[in-house]
Amino acid sequence: MTDLSQNASPTDGSQARLKRIRAGLGKRHAREKRFRLYGIVAIAAALTFVAILFAMILSKGLPAFQQATLTVPVTFSQELIDLEPRPVRESGQSAADFRAADLRWQRDVTLVNWNRVVEDAVRSLAPGSEISSRDLQSLIDSAERFKLRDAFVANPNLLGQTVDMQLLASANADNWLKGNINRDLPDSQQQLSAPARALADELYADGNIRMAFAWHIFTNTDSRSAPASAGLAGAFMGSLYMMMVVIVLAVPIGVASAIYLEEFAPKNRLTDIIEVNINNLAAVPSIVFGLLGAAVFINYFRLPLSAPIVGGLVLTLMTLPTIIIATRSSLRAVPPSLRQAALGLGASKTQTVFHHVLPVTYPGILTATIIGVAQALGETAPLLLIGMNAFVASVPGSPFDQSTALPVQIYLWQGNENRNFFEARTSAAIIVLLALMISLNAIAIFLRSRLERRR
Amino acid sequence: MNSWMVALLLLAVLSLAYQQGWSLSRRLATPEGRLHSRPAYHGSLVAIWTIAPALVIFGLWALFGTSASRAFILANLPAEIVDTGGAALQSAIQRVRAIASGFGVAGEVQPYEAAAGEALRRFQLIASATVLAAAAAFAGVSLYFARRRIATRLRARNEVERLVRYLLLACSGVAILTTLGIVLSLVFEAARFFTFVSPIDFFFGTVWNPRFSTTGAGSGQYGLLPLLWGTVMVAGIAMFVALPIGLMTAIYLSQYAKPRVRSIVKPMIEILAGIPTIVYGFFALVTVGPALSAFGASIGVDIRATSALTAGIVMGIMIIPFISSLSDDILRQVPRAMIDGSIGLGATQSETIKRVVLPAALPGIVGAFLLAVSRAIGETMIVVLAAGNSPFLRANPGEPISTVTVTIVNQLTGDQDFASPQSLVAFALGLTLFVMTLFLNMAALYIVRRFREQYE
Numbered sequence: 039m040t041d042l043s044q045n046a047s048p049t050d051g052s053q054a055r056l057k058r059i060r061a062g063l064g065k066r067h068a069r070e071k072r073f074r075l076y077g078i079v080a081i082a083a084a085l086t087f088v089a090i091l092f093a094m095i096l097s098k099g100l101p102a103f104q105q106a107t108l109t110v111p112v113t114f115s116q117e118l119i120d121l122e123p124r125p126v127r128e129s130g131q132s133a134a135d136f137r138a139a140d141l142r143w144q145r146d147v148t149l150v151n152w153n154r155v156v157e158d159a160v161r162s163l164a165p166g167s168e169i170s171s172r173d174l175q176s177l178i179d180s181a182e183r184f185k186l187r188d189a190f191v192a193n194p195n196l197l198g199q200t201v202d203m204q205l206l207a208s209a210n211a212d213n214w215l216k217g218n219i220n221r222d223l224p225d226s227q228q229q230l231s232a233p234a235r236a237l238a239d240e241l242y243a244d245g246n247i248r249m250a251f252a253w254h255i256f257t258n259t260d261s262r263s264a265p266a267s268a269g270l271a272g273a274f275m276g277s278l279y280m281m282m283v284v285i286v287l288a289v290p291i292g293v294a295s296a297i298y299l300e301e302f303a304p305k306n307r308l309t310d311i312i313e314v315n316i317n318n319l320a321a322v323p324s325i326v327f328g329l330l331g332a333a334v335f336i337n338y339f340r341l342p343l344s345a346p347i348v349g350g351l352v353l354t355l356m357t358l359p360t361i362i363i364a365t366r367s368s369l370r371a372v373p374p375s376l377r378q379a380a381l382g383l384g385a386s387k388t389q390t391v392f393h394h395v396l397p398v399t400y401p402g403i404l405t406a407t408i409i410g411v412a413q414a415l416g417e418t419a420p421l422l423l424i425g426m427n428a429f430v431a432s433v434p435g436s437p438f439d440q441s442t443a444l445p446v447q448i449y450l451w452q453g454n455e456n457r458n459f460f461e462a463r464t465s466a467a468i469i470v471l472l473a474l475m476i477s478l479n480a481i482a483i484f485l486r487s488r489l490e491r492r493r
Numbered sequence: 494m495n496s497w498m499v500a501l502l503l504l505a506v507l508s509l510a511y512q513q514g515w516s517l518s519r520r521l522a523t524p525e526g527r528l529h530s531r532p533a534y535h536g537s538l539v540a541i542w543t544i545a546p547a548l549v550i551f552g553l554w555a556l557f558g559t560s561a562s563r564a565f566i567l568a569n570l571p572a573e574i575v576d577t578g579g580a581a582l583q584s585a586i587q588r589v590r591a592i593a594s595g596f597g598v599a600g601e602v603q604p605y606e607a608a609a610g611e612a613l614r615r616f617q618l619i620a621s622a623t624v625l626a627a628a629a630a631f632a633g634v635s636l637y638f639a640r641r642r643i644a645t646r647l648r649a650r651n652e653v654e655r656l657v658r659y660l661l662l663a664c665s666g667v668a669i670l671t672t673l674g675i676v677l678s679l680v681f682e683a684a685r686f687f688t689f690v691s692p693i694d695f696f697f698g699t700v701w702n703p704r705f706s707t708t709g710a711g712s713g714q715y716g717l718l719p720l721l722w723g724t725v726m727v728a729g730i731a732m733f734v735a736l737p738i739g740l741m742t743a744i745y746l747s748q749y750a751k752p753r754v755r756s757i758v759k760p761m762i763e764i765l766a767g768i769p770t771i772v773y774g775f776f777a778l779v780t781v782g783p784a785l786s787a788f789g790a791s792i793g794v795d796i797r798a799t800s801a802l803t804a805g806i807v808m809g810i811m812i813i814p815f816i817s818s819l820s821d822d823i824l825r826q827v828p829r830a831m832i833d834g835s836i837g838l839g840a841t842q843s844e845t846i847k848r849v850v851l852p853a854a855l856p857g858i859v860g861a862f863l864l865a866v867s868r869a870i871g872e873t874m875i876v877v878l879a880a881g882n883s884p885f886l887r888a889n890p891g892e893p894i895s896t897v898t899v900t901i902v903n904q905l906t907g908d909q910d911f912a913s914p915q916s917l918v919a920f921a922l923g924l925t926l927f928v929m930t931l932f933l934n935m936a937a938l939y940i941v942r943r944f945r946e947q948y949e
Contacts, residue, residue, distance in 0.1 A: 066841055066844070067841065069841070069843060069844075070841040070842060070843045070844075073843035073846070073847075074745070074749060074843070076741050077741050077742070077744055077745025077749060078745065079741070080737065080738045080739075080740075080741030080742045080745065081741075081742050081745055081746070081758060081762070083738050084738055084739075084742055084762045084765070084813050084814075084817070085758070085761060085762065087765065087810045087813070088761060088762070088764055088765055090780070091765075091768070091772075091773075091776055094776060094779070094780045095772070095776070098779070132596075132597035133595075133596050133597055134591065134596055134597035134598050135597065290664075291664045291667050292664075294660065294661045294664035294665070295661065295664040295665030295666075295667065295668060297661055298658075298661035298662055298664065298665045299665055302658055302661060302662075303665075311669070312665055312666075312668060312669060314938075315668055315669055315672050316668045317934075317938055318672070318931060318934050318935065318938070319668055319671060319672055321864060321867055321868070321930065321934040322675070322871070322927065322930060322931075322934075323867075323868075323870070323871020323872070323873070323898070323926060323927075323930055324871070324873070325871065325873045325898050325901055325902070325923070325926070326675060326679075326871070326923055326926065326927050326930075327675075328901075328905075329675075329678065329679065329901065329905075329919065329920060329923040330671075330674055330675045330678055330679075332905060332919075333678035333679075333681075333682055333920065334674055334678050337911055338678075355667075355671045358667065358668060358671065359668065362665075362668065386650065386651075386654060387654070388654040388657055388658070412767065415769075416767075416768070416769025416770070416771070416772075417769070418769065418770065418771045418873075418874050419770075419873035419874055419877075419898070419902065422902050422905075422906055423901070423902070423905045423906070423919075425906075427906060445769055445771045448771050448772070448775065449771055449774075449874070449877075449878075452774075452775050452778065452878065461779060464775060465775075468772050468775065471769065471772070472768070472772070475767060475769075479767070
């Protein structure tokens with residue numbers, strides 16, 4: 039009896055268990071599938087975010103690279119430009135006196151009624167129009183009169199001649215022609231008056247206004263009074279100077295301290311502290327570095343406000359940990375056999391490191407540099423605290439001049455009151471910034487593959 | 494003295510000294526008396542010793558030269574102009590400098606200006622000649638002594654290597670100095686702030702209202718709590734978005750995905766990590782905010798376009814790659830044998846992940862989570878653009894809010910005097926932020942390190 043029951047029960051039991059397992063199997067497999075699906079959904083969500091972000095920026099930003107441009111015959115008429123010839127430096131005249139005389143002449147040039155020159159030029163395209171001069175001026179960007187002045191200063195022989203020139207349409211006219219503005223809105227809500235809108239349409243239909251590539255985005259500086267001609271040149275140069283400071287300071291210092299910590303440092307309290315300290319520094323919020331810059335560089339050392347040299351110093355301190363950590367990990371990846379071989383042949387420790395270990399890590403150091411520089415290029419918050427959000431309408435000639443930076447320019451433009459126009463301009467600036475970062479990374483990948491192949 | 498000329502001169506001296514050391518040591522080398530170090534090391538040693546004193550002298554001149562020439566101008570200007578001070582004095586100094594440089598000034602030159610300019614020109618000439626002569630003399634003397642030291646037995650290589658090592662040590666000291674600079678500047682400026690406002694009012698105050706004041710008098714209320722609450726709320730929403738997506742992405746990529754899929758998808762997600770935060774801010778302001786607001790209107794909930802929700806969601810998107818790549822690394826470190834054992838016992842893959850892999854990787858994932866939280870707390874530009882900047886204690890995430898970082902930017906970018914409490918409060922806020930992130934980072938690094946040691 040006992041035997042039988044003992045024989046029967048395990049088989050019964052295992053059968054029952056098998057049954058239970060089989061019954062639960064479908065559920066478990068369904069759960070497995072569901073879990074896998076969660077993973078796919080998460081990845082799809084992340085990729086969708088990437089796609090939406092890029093689609094938004096491209097769709098908003100790309101149209102800004104095309105801008106309404108008016109081609110007009112400009113007459114530098116003698117009646118309007120009533121000036122003496124440009125002064126020439128006489129013998130015995132000091133450099134300062136000559137410059138004062140020349141500046142006086144240039145001021146007289148500026149005082150010429152260039153608005154009238156622009157107006158006459160545009161009127162010649164629409165002879166029959168009864169449009170008021172104010173409405174007509176509203177079609178042309180207000181900085182374009184300075185373009186005429188600069189052309190005249192550069193070449194005073196233009197006096198009395200008629201030349202075809204390209205003038206930027208104003209931001210409002212550009213918006214109107216691109217269809218960014220609802221055309222059915224009543225006059226009171228339109229930026230341009232009815233005759234101005236009609237004239238813009240007419241000029242556009244005649245082909246006098248064309249959508250041309252907006253080179254001025256790359257050659258002009260920021261402008262408040264003339265939004266259509268605002269460009270990135272100043273911010274670009276500011277960012278370039280800062281990147282130069284970062285490369286000149288952060289890379290040598292970062293690589294040197296990585297070499298010291300990885301190859302030379304004895305294991306003791308001090309190097310432990312340095313190591314923990316660097317890891318922590320890498321995770322300190324960037325805005326704290328801005329506070330450091332404001333307190334130490336600006337307030338204590340009295341370095342100039344909004345100068346790329348200060349921004350570069352702050353960004354150097356910020357990117358240093360990144361470069362150190364990345365360089366260390368590439369030094370760590372060098373096989374110890376390489377060091378042992380060099381040491382075994384009688385090389386000193388320093389010779390081993392500089393002649394044998396370091397050359398192997400060049401691709402790694404290069405990647406570390408690019409990561410650091412790209413991080414510095416996109417950083418905004420610390421720069422705001424050292425005054426780089428000031429409005430600067432000139433291209434900085436040295437790292438000590440006032441300037442802005444590309445990300446700060448994006449910040450300034452997104453806050454502009456002319457939202458309708460600057461949303462596109464901001465996106466265009468973002469495209470330029472992202473394109474810079476992507477090409478930096480592309481250069482890194484290219485160089486790295488070349489360096490690695492050579493080995 | 495043109496700085497380019499000085500640099501060229503230094504370069505010339507450097508190469509001359511190197512050549513001297515190199516050729517002299519070479520001449521000493523004979524078959525019986527072999528050099529201890531190769532000639533290149535002798536050359537480097539001589540070059541270093543020759544150039545160092547000259548560099549020190551030029552450095553001192555660069556540091557103090559401007560103030561010295563300013564003091565000289567002041568001594569040469571009439572007392573009544575020096576006494577007026579301000580802009581008049583500044584422009585007088587500018588004019589004297591312009592006269593001395595030979596460029597001249599426009600308009601009539603006062604006799605005292607001409608005299609001061611002439612004196613300054615002579616001073617500059619003498620000063621630069623002195624500096625140059627001193628540098629040359631020191632360089633010459635040290636070149637002489639460095640040359641005299643050269644002998645077959647001189648251990649030039651060891652000396653050069655020791656100097657190089659000191660240089661490397663000095664470079665790694667920069668990181669320490671940075672931390673020291675951060676801590677000292679935050680603590681000192683925050684202490685100055687606490688002379689205006691008591692720490693208790695700051696840390697436990699519930700009203701943030703730093704009234705605008707040009708006099709610098711400490712009026713207004715500086716309560717930290719509304720800002721802290723905003724920070725916590727935005728960071729919380731961000732983690733709510735980022736943790737599930739980031740973690741599931743990491744799980745799928747490390748456990749399920751084929752290598753080919755992984756090699757394509759992983760870099761694509763990491764693109765998100767490389768985008769500057771200002772771009773996210775703009776994205777939040779222009780696209781996400783209005784979309785959320787429209788969505789809220791369609792289901793009858795009032796969501797403002799700039800709100801804690803907008804900023805939090807976009808910040809979450811920014812943090813996804815951070816969490817996914819950190820967790821991915823950690824999940825891949827779980828020993829293969831543990832996974833194989835679980836599968837061998839009949840568990841499905843998802844059961845293995847949930848019951849074996851995740852518990853084993855939990856410390857590492859907690860570490861990654863803490864690092865991500867610290868990142869979210871310190872993030873600035875997204876919140877500046879998209880959170881609406883309204884420092885009130887509110888529980889509704891659909892309302893605008895303000896955070897610690899936003900307030901730092903607001904307080905330091907105005908036209909406030911640096912010594913006013915309105916500006917100094919930024920450092921007290923920065924100190925709070927620094928301490929918070931420091932604790933999170935230390936905890937995270939400690940946990941991750943423990944986790945690594947466990948499986949290595």
